[in-house]
Amino acid sequence: MTGQTLDDLKNDGKNTDNILTYGMGYHQQRYSPLRQIDKNTVRRLVPVWNLSLDNNWGEQAQPIVYDGVMVVTNARATVAIDAVSGKQIWKQTLEWPPETPRVVCCGVSNKGAAIYNGRVYRTTLDAHVVAYDAKTGKEIWKSKVAEWKDGYALTVAPLIANGVLITGISGAEFGIRGFIDGWDPETGKQLWRHYTIPARGEKGNETWPQDNNAWETGGGSAWITGSYDPALDLMYWGIGNPAPWASQRRPGDNLYTSSVLAMRPKTGEVVWYYQFTPNDAYDYDACWELILAELNVQGRPRKVAMQLNRNGFLYVLDRTNGQLISANAYEKVNWASHVDLKTGRPVETDIAKSIRDMKATEHWPSTRGAKNWQHAAFNPQTGLIYANTMHEGRMYRHLETKPFVVGQRYQFIENLLLPRAAGEPVGHIEAIDPLTAEKKWRVPLADFQIWSAMLTTGGGVLFTGKETGEFIALDADTGKQLWQFQTGSGINAMPVTFTQKGRQYVTVLSGIGGLYWNIAREQLKDKVPSGGSVWTFALMPN
Amino acid sequence: MRAGLAIASLVIAALGCAPATAQTPQLQGFAPQQLKTGAEIYARNCSPCHGARMLDPQGASDLRKFPRGERERFVNSVTRGKNQMPPWGDLLKPEEVEALWAYVVAGEKI
Numbered sequence: 001m002t003g004q005t006l007d008d009l010k011n012d013g014k015n016t017d018n019i020l021t022y023g024m025g026y027h028q029q030r031y032s033p034l035r036q037i038d039k040n041t042v043r044r045l046v047p048v049w050n051l052s053l054d055n056n057w058g059e060q061a062q063p064i065v066y067d068g069v070m071v072v073t074n075a076r077a078t079v080a081i082d083a084v085s086g087k088q089i090w091k092q093t094l095e096w097p098p099e100t101p102r103v104v105c106c107g108v109s110n111k112g113a114a115i116y117n118g119r120v121y122r123t124t125l126d127a128h129v130v131a132y133d134a135k136t137g138k139e140i141w142k143s144k145v146a147e148w149k150d151g152y153a154l155t156v157a158p159l160i161a162n163g164v165l166i167t168g169i170s171g172a173e174f175g176i177r178g179f180i181d182g183w184d185p186e187t188g189k190q191l192w193r194h195y196t197i198p199a200r201g202e203k204g205n206e207t208w209p210q211d212n213n214a215w216e217t218g219g220g221s222a223w224i225t226g227s228y229d230p231a232l233d234l235m236y237w238g239i240g241n242p243a244p245w246a247s248q249r250r251p252g253d254n255l256y257t258s259s260v261l262a263m264r265p266k267t268g269e270v271v272w273y274y275q276f277t278p279n280d281a282y283d284y285d286a287c288w289e290l291i292l293a294e295l296n297v298q299g300r301p302r303k304v305a306m307q308l309n310r311n312g313f314l315y316v317l318d319r320t321n322g323q324l325i326s327a328n329a330y331e332k333v334n335w336a337s338h339v340d341l342k343t344g345r346p347v348e349t350d351i352a353k354s355i356r357d358m359k360a361t362e363h364w365p366s367t368r369g370a371k372n373w374q375h376a377a378f379n380p381q382t383g384l385i386y387a388n389t390m391h392e393g394r395m396y397r398h399l400e401t402k403p404f405v406v407g408q409r410y411q412f413i414e415n416l417l418l419p420r421a422a423g424e425p426v427g428h429i430e431a432i433d434p435l436t437a438e439k440k441w442r443v444p445l446a447d448f449q450i451w452s453a454m455l456t457t458g459g460g461v462l463f464t465g466k467e468t469g470e471f472i473a474l475d476a477d478t479g480k481q482l483w484q485f486q487t488g489s490g491i492n493a494m495p496v497t498f499t500q501k502g503r504q505y506v507t508v509l510s511g512i513g514g515l516y517w518n519i520a521r522e523q524l525k526d527k528v529p530s531g532g533s534v535w536t537f538a539l540m541p542n
Numbered sequence: 543m544r545a546g547l548a549i550a551s552l553v554i555a556a557l558g559c560a561p562a563t564a565q566t567p568q569l570q571g572f573a574p575q576q577l578k579t580g581a582e583i584y585a586r587n588c589s590p591c592h593g594a595r596m597l598d599p600q601g602a603s604d605l606r607k608f609p610r611g612e613r614e615r616f617v618n619s620v621t622r623g624k625n626q627m628p629p630w631g632d633l634l635k636p637e638e639v640e641a642l643w644a645y646v647v648a649g650e651k652i
Contacts, residue, residue, distance in 0.1 A: 101628040105590065108626075173590070402586065407633070409586045414594035518591060521601030 004066055004115060009160055010230045016499045019065040022112060022157045023375070024455075024496060026228040027292035030377035031456050032497045036504035037539060038459035042473045042483045044540045045506070049086025050488075053079060053532035058513010061112040062157065062453070062494035063534070064120075065507075069134070072509060072534055073110045075125050075155070079534075080137060084500050086536060090137030096126035096148075103407060104153045105173040107514035111225065112157035112494070114165070116185055121165055123154035129167050129181075131188060141188035145169065151176050151407050161228045161235050161265035164191060168222030172240045172257075172285075175410030178220035180237055180261075182268055194268035196220035196239045196256050204255040214250040217404045219243030220257040224288040224373060227305070232320060234262045234271060236290040236305050245367070246398035246412040247281040247356060254279055258286045260305065262322060272322035276309050278345060281355055281398065282335060283367040283413075284311040289375045290319075295383070295434060297325055306434050308376055308387055310369025311346070313339055314437045328437035331370035331389055335363060358398045360414070366394035367415055372515065375453035375494060377462070378434075379476065385434050386462050386476065388450035390427040393418050429464070429479055443479040448524070451516040452508075453494035463506055465491025467516060468528055471508050471535065487535050490528045492516060507536045570651075572644035580645025583638055587630070595650055602627070605646050616643055 004020060012018065013025040016034055024030050037045060053059060055074045064071045070083040075096075080089040101108050104125060114121045119140060120132045126148040131140040145167065146152035151174025159166045165183040172178060178196040183189065197218045198204035208215035219242045226237035242250060242257040258277040261270050277284045290305040295316065297304075305319040312333035316325040327339035335355070336346035354361040369390060376387035395416040404410060420426075425444035432439055452465040461482065462474040467490040473483040490512030497506045511532030512524065589595070591602035599605065608616060620639050623629035634642070 098623055099628050099630075099632060101626070102630070102633070399585065402582070405586075409590055411590065412585075414589075415598075416594060417598050518601035522599070522604075 004117065006163060009116065017065070018067070019063065019496050019498050020115060022062055022114070022159065022225040023227060023289060026161075026230065028227040028289045028375070029291055029293065029380065030375060030454060031379050033458040034497055034499065034504045035457065035459035037457065037461060037497070037506065039461060039475055039482060041539055042461055045473065045483055045485075045537050046540045047485065047535055048505070048538045049536050051079075051081055051086050051088060051534045053077065053509070053511065053534065055511060055532040056530040057108040058492065058517060058530075059509035059511030059532040060107070060109040060493050060514055061509055063496050063507050063509070064113050064115050065496070065498045066115055066134075068500060070507065070534075071113045071115065071120055073113050073122050074511070074532055075108045075110050078113060078120060078122055078132060078137070080120075080134070081534065083498070083505070083536070086534070092132055092137045092139065094124055096124065100126050100148050100153070103148055103151045103171060103174055104155070105170070107518060109513055110155050114158040114160050116160040116165070119185065121158045121160070121185065123156055123158060123167055125153055125155065127152045127154050129154070129158065129165070129183060129188070131185070143183065143188040143190065145181060149407050156223050157225045159225050159228060159235065160185065162230070162233060164265045166226070166235065166265060168224070168237065170221050170223040172219030172221040172243045173409060173411055174407060175217035175219065175243045175404050176221065177216055177218060178222055178240060180222050180263070180268065182265065192268040194263065194270070196222060196261070198255065207253040207255040209249070209251060212249060217243060217410065218250065218254060218257065222287060227290050227292050228265070229292055229303070229319060232303075233264060234319065235265050236292070236319065237261050237263060238286040238288055238290055238307065240287050241280050241283045241285045244401050244410045244412045245281070245283050246401050247279060248358070248398065249401050250279070252279060258284055260286060260290055260307070260317070262319070274317055274322045274324065274344065276307075276313070276315060277311050281352070282311070282363070282396070284309065284369065286310070288373045291376065291378045291385070292319060293378055293380060297435065306378070306385065308371045308385065308389070310365070310371060311336070312365045312370040313346070314432065314434060316434055326435050330432055330437040331391060332364045332393070333370070355396060355398060360395050360397040362393055362418060363396040364393035365390065366392045367396065367413075368392060368515070372451065374451045377454040377456040379456040381458065382476065383434070384440055385432045386430070386454045386456050387432060388427065388429055388452065388454060388464060390449050391425050392427070429474065431476070431479065441479040448520060449516060451492040451514060455495040455497060457497060463495040463497070463508070465493065465495065465508055465510070467492060467512065467520065467524060469510060471495070471510070485535075485537070488529070488533060489531045490517070490524065503538055505536050505538050507534060509534055570648040572648050576641045576644045577649050579638065580641035580643070581649050583634065583642055584645050584649070588642070591627070596646070608646060610647055613643055616646065
């Protein structure tokens with residue numbers, strides 16, 4: 001690996017030999033134009049190598065590929081691999097105290113690395129950011145982000161934007177005050193920190209109570225990498241839920257929780273914001289992918305940012321200014337009737353009132369959302385979003401909040417199972433029109449939800465993976481499954497595709513872990529063993 | 543070392559209690575305040591994985607089924623961690639682990 005420049009990062013996706021950014025392009029479309037593997041040839045797709053990651057905590061990362069070398073991460077290690085042969089080139093392991101998972105709400109994992117100028121960057125569970133030499137894996141610097149014992153953790157893949165290394169933070173379930181940091185990639189020196197909850201006297205703090213200190217422990221994490229528009233020089237970070245989940249002590253909109261912040265990478269300045277769920281009482285979060293694209297809106301091309309929000313609505317925003325273009329429900333929603341396009345605010349129902357009145361209430365979508373972090377993909381050729389969504393309600397109740405204790409859970413809710421009608425699906429794989437949320441097709445899931453990201457390709461094929469270990473390819477026009485391969489553990493990661501010497505490869509990490517493993521372990525434990533590995537596939541020659 | 547001392551002190555404390563089978567069906571020998579403390583610690587720190595009021599334990603072990611005669615194993619697991627559960631020995635005092643045990647045994651039966 002030699003250096004890769006900011007221009008390389010901007011142009012990610014154009015040179016299919018490389019995958020340089022989270023989301024396969026700063027736009028996070030998870031789209032590749034590659035078509036060697038298509039609806040007909042996919043039947044000849046076979047594994048070409050497999051590498052053990054010697055890790056039982058779970059694999060969620062997106063691989064990065066540069067100059068024939070693949071870099072993958074998990075909570076325990078960073079590994080560089082020859083992308084064609086599958087041979088391990090170097091491995092850097094991490095040590096963190098065994099107590100650290102106490103402050104990790106939703107799975108001990110890592111979402112991936114960033115690369116820039118001959119270096120590999122990643123975050124650590126015990127709240128550090130690290131730089132390695134891309135050729136040797138030698139550690140160059142390691143900077144402390146925060147004290148893990150205070151509830152801070154990092155699983156997010158870093159973003160390199162306009163020469164700055166940018167990281168988020170996890171910990172809203174522990175009453176942190178969230179932030180996004182800018183670092184000097186060369187030295188590891190912190191350049192700026194932008195708190196997602198404004199301090200007293202700063203704009204936005206007036207949306208928090210003025211007679212208590214709820215804002216200081218108000219959550220607002222940022223645990224999924226922001227997307228970036230180099231032309232506008234704006235990055236888009238989804239901000240997490242307010243803390244505690246029970247909302248009685250924090251009346252007000254609680255800015256900038258459950259929002260998107262459009263920020264300047266050089267300074268952390270916020271240029272605009274949009275709040276999806278004001279006074280979020282449901283852990284609806286807004287952390288994950290804001291997919292950037294150009295959409296034709298009423299005959300006019302618009303630069304948009306799109307999100308399948310956890311709260312059940314699919315939002316399309318004008319990414320130049322944050323103006324709401326559309327917001328339509330894509331799953332069963334009972335906490336709000338609709339989103340008012342004039343005010344940009346959801347219109348809450350009696351269900352929301354019942355929850356706020358601390359009554360046990362049947363609530364759709366559940367706190368885990370109509371979609372969680374399993375990233376959707378957008379194909380600019382079809383104009384459709386492809387996603388793994390969830391069909392789940394819960395009996396939800398706010399409990400009386402207790403005083404904040406540093407480093408301990410700060411939620412105060414009950415969230416119990418609802419009886420499920422026979423034949424009712426637990427989720428869907430679906431193709432969705434972004435502006436209307438209408439489904440082009442929808443494949444119901446009968447047993448387990450899918451917690452893997454989606455990959456869409458120019459060959460008309462979608463790739464994703466199941467908790468039960470199957471890596472699958474679907475026809476993007478119909479959702480029909482075309483191919484599958486059984487990997488050695490469950491898949492809850494992010495497939496990618498790339499070329500080397502003209503041959504198209506597809507890679508995914510297998511290794512059950514993450515939040516869904518916490519949720520469904522009882523049903524999965526006898527079927528799906530732990531154990532992380534990297535699987536790479538290509539077409540068998542004719 | 544600290545965990546070892548904590549366990550030792552709990553074992554000694556346990557000797558003062560009647561065996562579980564001989565306890566009254568209601569509080570089973572636990573003080574109401576102890577059960578309340580246990581319930582609070584459980585609700586804050588344990589319920590996210592083991593389920594609200596031990597209902598719906600999802601991925602973590604079902605504490606309603608934890609053998610009542612294996613108190614020492616419970617204390618060990620909480621203090622030192624077990625499988626995916628991290629250790630809590632540096633955060634919870636021995637009497638708090640004791641209160642958690644009381645809650646697990648009797649807290650949802652009163």
